[in-house]
Structure formats: structure tokens, C-alpha cells
Amino acid sequence: MGTVYLHIGMPKTGTSALQMFLAQNQQLLNQKGFSYPDMPFSFQNVGQRRNAHFLTLWEHKDDAKEWQQGFVIVREEFRSYDKVILSDENIWSRQRLDDFWESVTEGFSQIGADIRVIVYLRSQDDQVESNWNQKVKDKKTRMQISFEQFMEEERYYYMPFDYKSALDRIASYVGKDNIIVRVYEKQQFLGGNIFSDFLSAVGLELTDDYELPEYAANVRLPNSAVEIKRLINSAYEGEEVPDFYREVISRAFGMKTIQEAPEHDTSMFSPVMREKFMSKYAAGNAAVAREYVHHADGILFQNNLTQKKQWKMDDHEILMDMIRIFAAEGVYQYNRATRLKARLIKLEKQTAAERDRDRKTIEALKERADKTENEVKQMYNSAIFRWYRKLRDKRDKKEDNNEQ
Numbered sequence: 001m002g003t004v005y006l007h008i009g010m011p012k013t014g015t016s017a018l019q020m021f022l023a024q025n026q027q028l029l030n031q032k033g034f035s036y037p038d039m040p041f042s043f044q045n046v047g048q049r050r051n052a053h054f055l056t057l058w059e060h061k062d063d064a065k066e067w068q069q070g071f072v073i074v075r076e077e078f079r080s081y082d083k084v085i086l087s088d089e090n091i092w093s094r095q096r097l098d099d100f101w102e103s104v105t106e107g108f109s110q111i112g113a114d115i116r117v118i119v120y121l122r123s124q125d126d127q128v129e130s131n132w133n134q135k136v137k138d139k140k141t142r143m144q145i146s147f148e149q150f151m152e153e154e155r156y157y158y159m160p161f162d163y164k165s166a167l168d169r170i171a172s173y174v175g176k177d178n179i180i181v182r183v184y185e186k187q188q189f190l191g192g193n194i195f196s197d198f199l200s201a202v203g204l205e206l207t208d209d210y211e212l213p214e215y216a217a218n219v220r221l222p223n224s225a226v227e228i229k230r231l232i233n234s235a236y237e238g239e240e241v242p243d244f245y246r247e248v249i250s251r252a253f254g255m256k257t258i259q260e261a262p263e264h265d266t267s268m269f270s271p272v273m274r275e276k277f278m279s280k281y282a283a284g285n286a287a288v289a290r291e292y293v294h295h296a297d298g299i300l301f302q303n304n305l306t307q308k309k310q311w312k313m314d315d316h317e318i319l320m321d322m323i324r325i326f327a328a329e330g331v332y333q334y335n336r337a338t339r340l341k342a343r344l345i346k347l348e349k350q351t352a353a354e355r356d357r358d359r360k361t362i363e364a365l366k367e368r369a370d371k372t373e374n375e376v377k378q379m380y381n382s383a384i385f386r387w388y389r390k391l392r393d394k395r396d397k398k399e400d401n402n403e404q
Contacts, residue, residue: 001112002078005202006052006104009089010160012130013120013184014194019049019087020213021195028209034202035081037073041066052086056094058103067107075111084113085202092119096160101173115174118201120194121288122184123301124161124281129268131156136226137246142233147268151277163300164284167292181292185303223266223311224321225249252321252328266311274306 009015022029022036029036039051046053054070061067077084094100108115122130132150135143143150150156160166171179180201182188189197196206221229232245269277286298293300 001075002081003083003114003116004074004108005083005085005116005118006055006091007085007087007118007198008052008095009092010120010122010127011089011092012127012134013089013122015087015089015120016047016049017213018194018198019047019051021198021210022085022087023049024211024213029085030081032204033082034085034204035077035083036085036087037077039066039070039073041070050088050090052088052091055086055088055104055107056090058100061103061107071107071111074108074113078111078113083202092166093158093160095170096166101170105173114178116178116180116202117170117174118180118182118198119167119170120182120184121163121300123303123305124163124285125267125269125274125278125305126303127161128156128159128277131159132268133221133226136230136233137221139246142236144230144233146230148273151273161281162284163281164287164291167288176292179292181288183293183300183302185301187302221249221253222321223268224314224317225253225325227313228318228321228325248329249325251332252325265308267305267308268311269305269308270310271306 007015007018023038026036026038037051038048039054041054042048043050043053054064054066057064057067074084074086105115128151129147132143132147132155135141145153145155167179167181182197182201184194186192190200191197191206193206195210195212199206199210229245229249267274285300289295289298289300
């Protein structure tokens with residue numbers, strides 16, 4: 001019937017930006033025979049643009065209405081479009097569990113859909129550092145431990161970092177030829193950015209007709225800012241850290257555009273830590289490069305992260321960043337107070353005008369009531385009413401005499 005391009009992540013590889021891009025350009029995609037359907041589901045802490053999230057319910061497929069309805073919606077999309085794009089970064093982590101791909105492939109087979117799986121791979125060391133960074137920023141996880149402790153305790157254990165094994169598992173269900181593996185490195189993006197790269201993966205070309213997202217989603221903060229947030233997290237032992245702090249720090253370092261996303265020249269890894277960590281994946285990465293990305297040299301990632309210096313706590317740097325944070329927040333609160341003051345003045349003027357309007361209305365009603373009262377008095381004292389009252393009194397007197 002049609003082809004489903006299932007984009008499964010991995011997390012921290014620009015998935016939110018891609019989903020924003022696909023949703024913004026829905027009409028243009030439709031003209032080219034593609035659909036990025038807006039699923040009518042609501043999942044807690046899951047953005048609406050993640051339209052493949054219904055697939056993560058495979059363990060409850062017999063009871064989950066979203067699972068069943070999701071496939072129905074895809075089937076209906078095929079009535080108008082040959083290709084449907086679905087995206088959710090959680091699939092990369094969920095797919096390692098038993099029966100996931102069996103259930104998913106069966107579901108798409110029942111609606112006559114072919115599957116092409118798209119996955120972006122990020123260097124394991126860069127990925128794990130970004131993951132720690134995100135957990136420190138997040139108000140729910142509110143990570144308090146240092147990066148060194150995070151690595152020593154292997155808090156990243158749930159992340160499928162053996163890329164070769166993960167891809168081979170997917171290939172056993174959909175076929176190796178139906179897996180499109182991309183590398184999340186700017187120099188390896190076709191066209192120089194992730195949007196053109198993704199479009200090329202589905203057989204399209206980025207042109208000026210497409211609208212690019214204005215802002216980058218989930219911009220990574222500098223290490224000094226993350227350290228400040230980690231220390232703030234420690235001050236809320238056993239409590240949820242107010243999202244206020246994350247907003248304050250994020251505002252201080254600015255919301256960068258996609259093109260202006262900052263490059264990080266330092267790393268939380270020490271050279272020894274990095275070498276020890278990456279040695280576990282060297283053979284698998286080389287195999288992925290040759291078998292899935294078709295790099296004959298066996299080089300999967302071109303970024304040489306070993307050249308980055310390890311970030312060290314610097315009191316002066318932290319002090320400067322704290323000044324920057326409080327200064328930025330002061331400006332923000334000043335501008336906010338100015339806007340609120342202007343709004344208050346406007347409301348006061350509106351209230352005064354309404355009070356004046358109400359006063360005039362009340363005066364007009366009182367004047368009308370007084371006028372009506374005078375008219376009633378004049379009518380009551382008019383000649384015809386005096387004559388009527390005389391007749392009435394005469395009639396009443398006559399009735400009284402008859403009763404006697």
C-alpha cells in the first residue's frame with residue numbers, strides 16, 4: 001500500500017528539531033506525496049509532534065486504543081499519500097526489549113505498509129555526556145552527582161550503546177537494506193545540516209520552499225552553567241527543584257538559533273576516561289561504519305573528541321557566569337515589570353472608563369425613573385382619573401348601602 005519511514009532517534013540527535021521541521025512543512029510534504037500525521041493522542045511529558053509514540057505501547061497492544069488507532073490513521077493516510085513519516089526518539093531505547101519489532105512489523109504488515117527505519121547515531125562519549133547534561137537540567141531527574149560519579153556507577157546502563165548489536169536486531173526484522181543509518185555530525189550531514197540530511201534519507205531535497213525552525217530545541221548549556229544547576233539541585237534534597245532555576249539559567253545563556261547552537265570546546269571526560277569508555281565500542285563502531293554507513297575505512301565518527309580539554313571547575317569562570325545569570329535575570333524581571341506596569345495602567349484606564357460609563361448609566365436610569373414617577377403622578381391627578389375615582393367611590397358607596 002505504501003512506505004512508512006520510521007525515525008527512531010536516537011535521543012539527543014536533533015529529533016525535536018526534526019519533528020518541529022516536519023510539522024511546520026506538512027503542506028509542502030503533502031504536495032510531494034509525504035505525510036507527517038498529527039496523531040490525536042496525549043501522552044504525559046511527550047510532545048504532540050512525536051507521532052510514533054503510540055508504537056511504544058506494544059506491550060499493551062490488546063488494550064491500548066492508541067496502538068490500534070495509530071495504525072488505522074496510518075492506513076487512512078495511505079489513501080492520499082504514498083509515504084508516511086513517523087518519529088519518536090524513545091523507540092531507540094525501547095526497541096531493545098523483547099517482542100518490540102515483532103509487534104511493530106506485524107502491525108504495519110496488517111495495513112500493507114513497507115518499513116524503512118531511520119536512525120541517527122551519535123558518538124557514545126558525546127551522547128553519554130549530553131545525557132548527563134540533560135539529566136542535570138531536567139527538573140524531574142534533577143541529577144546531583146558529578147559526571148565522574150555518573151560514569152563510575154554506569155548510570156547510562158539503559159542506553160543501547162552497542163550500535164552494531166542494536167542495528168543487527170532491527171535488521172533481523174526489517175532487513176539490513178531497509179535501515180537508513182545516519183551519523184549525527186555536522187560534517188557528515190548531506191547538505192550541511194540535519195534537515196537536508198533527513199530529507200535526503202527519504203528521497204527529498206531541501207529547497208527554499210521549506211520553512212526552517214527558528215530556534216534550536218534543547219540547546220546544550222555550557223559546562224559551567226550545568227555545574228551551577230547541579231549545585232542548585234543539591235540544595236533541594238528530597239524535593240522537586242523548581243523549574244524557575246532552569247529557566248533563569250537558560251535565559252542567561254540565550255536561546256540560540258539552529259545555526260548559532262554553541263560549540264563546546266571542553267568536555268567532562270578526561271582523556272583516560274574517554275579512552276576506557278570508547279574502547280568498549282571500537283570494534284562495533286567500525287563494523288557499523290562498513291556494513292550500515294558504507295565507510296570502507298571503518299571510521300564511523302569523524303569528530304576527534306579526544307582533542308577536547310577536560311572541563312575543570314574554575315572559581316573565576318563560575319563567578320562570571322553567576323554574575324551573568326543574575327544580570328540577565330534582572331533585565332528580564334525589569335522588562336517583565338515594565339510590561340506589567342503598562343498593562344496595569346491600561347487596565348486602570350479601562351476600569352476608570354467603565355466606572356464613568358456605569359455612573360452615567362446609573363444617572364440616566366435614575367433620571368428616567370424620576371421622569372416616569374412624575375408622569376405617573378400627573379396621570380393620577382389628571383381630570384379623567386379624578387372623574388374615575390369619583391365614579392369608583394360612588395359605586396362603592398352604593399354597594400355598601402345595598403348590603404345594609
